[in-house]
Amino acid sequence: xxxxxxxxxxxxxxxxxxxxxxxxxxxxxxxxxxxxxxxxxxxxxxxxxxxxxxxxxxxxxxxxxxxxxxxxxx
Numbered sequence: 001x002x003x004x005x006x007x008x009x010x011x012x013x014x015x016x017x018x019x020x021x022x023x024x025x026x027x028x029x030x031x032x033x034x035x036x037x038x039x040x041x042x043x044x045x046x047x048x049x050x051x052x053x054x055x056x057x058x059x060x061x062x063x064x065x066x067x068x069x070x071x072x073x074x
Contacts, residue, residue: 009017025041032040037048052063 029040035051037043037045037051055061055063
């Protein structure tokens with residue numbers, strides 16, 4: 001990926017990224033659980049907190065917070 005002087009992707013690169021995103025996102029969004037909130041369009045941390053509040057009030061006490069990290073990579 002070419003950088004425009006100060007490490008910012010060029011307009012052409014940004015256009016390509018947007019094109020790939022618009023092609024892949026609908027397929028992958030359909031595979032996510034409806035209760036998944038991380039880095040999803042139209043969802044925020046506030047939405048997740050609201051869902052947790054509703055779940056607790058309904059007697060559900062399990063909340064999963066997970067992350068992924070590359071190991072062994074430098």
